[in-house]
Amino acid sequence: MNLTKISAIARVTFSDLIRDRVLYNILFVSIALFLIALLTAQLSVLSRDRIVIDFGLAGQVLSLSFVALFYGSNLIRKEMERRTLGIALSRPCSRFEFLLGKYLGLVALIALDWLLLTLSFLLIVGNFTEASWANLSLSLFAGIFFSLLEALVVAAFAIGLSVPTSKTLAIFVTVSLMIIGSNVTQWREVISKIEGGTLIKVLRWATYFFPQFELYHLGTQLAYSVPVGFEQVLLAMIHTAFFVSLMLFIGGVSLRNKELLS
């Protein structure tokens, strides 16, 4: 692995993505969502601050996931369609390096998006809620950080799945996994209540292998101000590292064996 090459690919990818108008639309809609959260809170009698925080955080997760999904699924496909892949890969650059560079370019974009949204969100929470800056707890920061981790996993799934399949299928499977992964405890409970043989056991075990997106959702903890422990943060980070590595590995192997040009 050559880090200079990977960072060169990441830089070019980032500078390409940052020019896309869709990104600014997503950002605009996300900030609009924050403002809607503010308006919705005005309609409530109780827990106005909670509504602003919950809506805002959900908007942030939605925006980041959308960026990760939309750009991630298109990143390698676009290179293949434009035939720009050939010029890079005919040089002494491995397909793994290329894929990793593309992913890191997208990570930079997601990080920038996250930073802008976080600043907007914190400004809204600090200035327009009843408890004002007192709302900015460690748990809230953990929730914001988890939204970034979740987007990194979504991006890795979108890229990793788009190489062996297609853009549409990658989006479909990633969204499905996000839905399952966000409710994995409930799935497990439902399955455990069903009487059955081997199939049920297999299904129950399978839930442990899905990406556990619910790890990143602190809804109840935030609502009742339950502190987020270091172990929880560490677990989320390990989970992120594992699934990002796994999906990039799958994407890399697929890219290595793929007919890049038809």
Place this chain on the structure above:
Amino acid sequence: MMIEVKGVSQVFRRGFFMKSQAVLKNVSFSLRDQRITGFLGVNGAGKTTLIHSMVGLRKPTQGEVLIGGQSVQLKEARKGLGYLPERPYFPEHLTAEAFLKYLGTLSDLSRAEIAKNTDLVLDRVGILHAKRRELREFSKGMLQRLGLAQAILHDPRVLILDEPMSGLDPIGRKEVRELILELGRSGHLVFFSSHVISDVEAICDDVICIHEGQIVRSGVLSEFFSQDESHESRRTEIAFQGLTEAMIQSFSRAAEIKSVTPIAEGFRLEVNSQNLVETLVVEALQKGARLLWVTPNRPSLEKWFSENLKKAPEKSGNTQVGSIQS
């Protein structure tokens, strides 16, 4: 031996039932340094598929491609390789300089080498003035030149160019031809595909011809077209001013002239033999005529194939191209 293509076959599976379609069938040849080799074939003959295998973008179903004895699938082997794809698309938001910096990094060049080579290659292809311009502002011809610049940026010994003249106007074609000639003279191995015979004739030392996924003919250019059974590919047009029909009839070899057509300035003659061209020009000039032009007329590749290759038996096995053989 710089490039060896050994028994390369490529099968694609297409359609719902994954029907197999052989695009390349046991293609073998080898290329040596300091030669310009033209790769001729009609559209769909398998030129681009083979080129993709030669630059490591495609793993052949069977066989292998070696550069300097190493498989092209290895990163090391690709260090000395420059490639220009057909109808290249470049990231429009980058400047020419940034684009070459990016590709220079991927080619293992140091920052200093990139800076030095960028100016050098941009100057060589004639677009140094546009170094800091974004690629979205480049014309088609400029993009093609940039494509050549990126291919030679790291001074590779082997250059593989897929239809380098495609989409260029006559001046652009001429300039690209001259650049390829210059690269050949400076010691590069240049292998380029085309479906235009005249492009190949103008600059190549050797020619390889592919048809329906098989190498059907190859050899040194000077002998290549002379193998034709038909004389169609050697037809030449000569135009004179100041000649009369009677004067033409009085030429010593008038009977061998294929056709005489009156034109505004005089007459246009068509002949089949090179030797006859010389005789006619000398006699006409002695009679006080003025030579307007001498143009060798080459048939289209499709016509040339239909006349010369379709009936020819298919070749198989290794084909060595180039006059220097080991």
